[in-house]
Amino acid sequence: xxxxxxxxxxxxxRDQAVLELDQITVLPALHGQGxxxxxxxxxxxxxxxxxxxxxxxxxxIIVNTRADNHAQQLYRDALGAEVVATISxxxxxxxxxxxxxxxxx
Ligand SMILES: CC(C)(COP(=O)(O)OP(=O)(O)OC[C@H]1O[C@@H](n2cnc3c(N)ncnc32)[C@H](O)[C@@H]1OP(=O)(O)O)[C@@H](O)C(=O)NCCC(=O)NCCS
Numbered sequence: 001x002x003x004x005x006x007x008x009x010x011x012x013x014r015d016q017a018v019l020e021l022d023q024i025t026v027l028p029a030l031h032g033q034g035x036x037x038x039x040x041x042x043x044x045x046x047x048x049x050x051x052x053x054x055x056x057x058x059x060x061i062i063v064n065t066r067a068d069n070h071a072q073q074l075y076r077d078a079l080g081a082e083v084v085a086t087i088s089x090x091x092x093x094x095x096x097x098x099x100x101x102x103x104x105x
Pocket of ligand 1: 024025026027030031032033034035036037038064065066069070071073074077
């Protein structure tokens with residue numbers, strides 16, 4: 001295993017689902033080789049397919065991360081996500097809350 005991604009369905013069983021990209025990580029030695037992007041690109045269609053089987057479509061994706069985490073750029077590029085709020089000193093530092101409303105995948 002070189003990395004993993006965890007999606008969570010936040011909206012209960014609604015017709016229009018809101019997903020949270022809850023966790024994503026890649027082995028440090030393999031950063032910067034496109035694995036993080038591939039995890040998103042390859043898993044999201046599978047999740048959307050699962051939603052379709054429930055009769056749901058994907059409305060938004062939410063994700064939060066430390067304000068200084070370069071993962072923000074990944075979320076912008078892969079999902080078209082934008083920062084909607086910053087909460088100061090939440091966990092270990094300021095935390096940004098990010099929403100993808102115009103889904104790219
Ligand atoms: C975030 C993480 C999963 C990205 O995985 P990765 O395999 O390194 O990412 P990719 O190689 O697919 O890069 C995708 C984009 O992320 C951004 N990125 C990745 N590494 C970066 C770095 N060191 N500095 C700046 N941007 C970076 C870039 O926008 C990159 O796109 P580009 O290659 O077109 O410039 C990885 O850095 C990681 O595991 N970090 C520790 C755990 C973590 O912070 N998870 C997110 C918590 S919310």
